[in-house]
Amino acid sequence: MRLMGVVLIAIMAGFIMWATRDLPLRGDPQSPASTHVSVYYIENALEDSNTPNMVTAVLADYRGFDTFGEAIVVVAAALSCLLILLRRRDDEGPLAQGYGTDEGIGDGDPEPPEQGARG
Amino acid sequence: MTSRYESTFLDVVSRAIVPLIQIFALYVVTHGHYDPGGGFQGGVMLAASIILLRIAQGEESFERFPQSAGLYLAGFGALAFTILGFMSVVFGGNFLEYGYAVPGVDGVELRYWGIFFAEVFIGFLVWGALVAIYDALTTGGTA
Numbered sequence: 001m002r003l004m005g006v007v008l009i010a011i012m013a014g015f016i017m018w019a020t021r022d023l024p025l026r027g028d029p030q031s032p033a034s035t036h037v038s039v040y041y042i043e044n045a046l047e048d049s050n051t052p053n054m055v056t057a058v059l060a061d062y063r064g065f066d067t068f069g070e071a072i073v074v075v076a077a078a079l080s081c082l083l084i085l086l087r088r089r090d091d092e093g094p095l096a097q098g099y100g101t102d103e104g105i106g107d108g109d110p111e112p113p114e115q116g117a118r119g
Numbered sequence: 120m121t122s123r124y125e126s127t128f129l130d131v132v133s134r135a136i137v138p139l140i141q142i143f144a145l146y147v148v149t150h151g152h153y154d155p156g157g158g159f160q161g162g163v164m165l166a167a168s169i170i171l172l173r174i175a176q177g178e179e180s181f182e183r184f185p186q187s188a189g190l191y192l193a194g195f196g197a198l199a200f201t202i203l204g205f206m207s208v209v210f211g212g213n214f215l216e217y218g219y220a221v222p223g224v225d226g227v228e229l230r231y232w233g234i235f236f237a238e239v240f241i242g243f244l245v246w247g248a249l250v251a252i253y254d255a256l257t258t259g260g261t262a
Contacts, residue, residue, distance in 0.1 A: 017225060041235070047227070048227065049227060049228060049230035049231055049234060050227050050228065050230070050231040050232075051151055051152045051234055052152060052153055053151065053152050053154065053155075056151045056152055056234060056238070057234065059157065060151070060157070060233075060234040060237045060238060061217065061230055061233065061234050064204070064215035064217075064237065065211070065214065065215055067237070067241070068200060068201075068204060068215060070159075071158075071196070071197060071200055071240075071241050071244050071245075072197060074193075074244060074245055074248045075196075075197045075244060076246055077248065077252065078189070078190065078193050078248035078249075078251045078252050078255075079190075079248070081251070081252045081255045081256065082190065082251060082255045084255075085255040085256060086255065096124055116140050
């Protein structure tokens with residue numbers, strides 16, 4: 001089983017390395033990445049936004065929506081961590097008491113949840 | 120794990136180095152126009168300075184940077200970035216099209232300042248989010 005995993009990984013790695021032959025050369029001016037909007041960014045970033053650092057202009061202005069999504073993802077990660085790891089100070093209340101057990105759903109089980117049982 | 124590491128060296132060095140980290144982080148955040156850097160990188164550095172305080176001083180650092188402040192900072196950054204994006208929508212532009220954010224002002228200048236404030240808000244957001252994650256992992260959110 002372990003050998004099979006290694007063989008599978010080797011086959012996939014071989015496919016990926018084989019596929020790199022079709023990639024354009026680095027800095028190729030005729031590659032798709034260099035012929036679409038990036039020409040406009042390089043030529044007009046300074047005039048459009050008065051920003052010498054072209055990377056910042058692309059990141060925060062031209063591609064601002066993408067950056068906005070990245071920022072929201074960071075906030076969502078922080079909120080998710082708090083939701084999973086949050087523990088009430090007095091271990092009471094609807095969130096802490098039996099959260100993740102049947103008690104929190106309210107099926108009428110009179111037995112209190114075990115100490116330290118939480119989602 | 121809110122106990123501090125009892126070490127004189129760590130205490131002294133952290134007191135000296137945390138302000139320097141924060142100053143350099145502010146430089147990184149605000150000079151995204153001219154140098155490599157920006158909100159994400161500077162925000163991570165600001166969070167690192169707070170986490171160094173947490174490691175070196177334990178619960179004493181809650182007086183300087185309360186546990187709840189992380190989530191407030193992240194929420195403020197996200198809300199301010201969203202408002203910045205919608206400012207241009209009010210005056211006829213697209214979402215995050217800073218050139219339309221304030222009518223009657225040159226669009227190029229507005230885009231310059233739009234990028235600046237976007238970086239600053241991202242810096243607040245990343246700063247708060249990372250400290251909130253660290254606090255949640257180490258203390259479970261209890262004070």
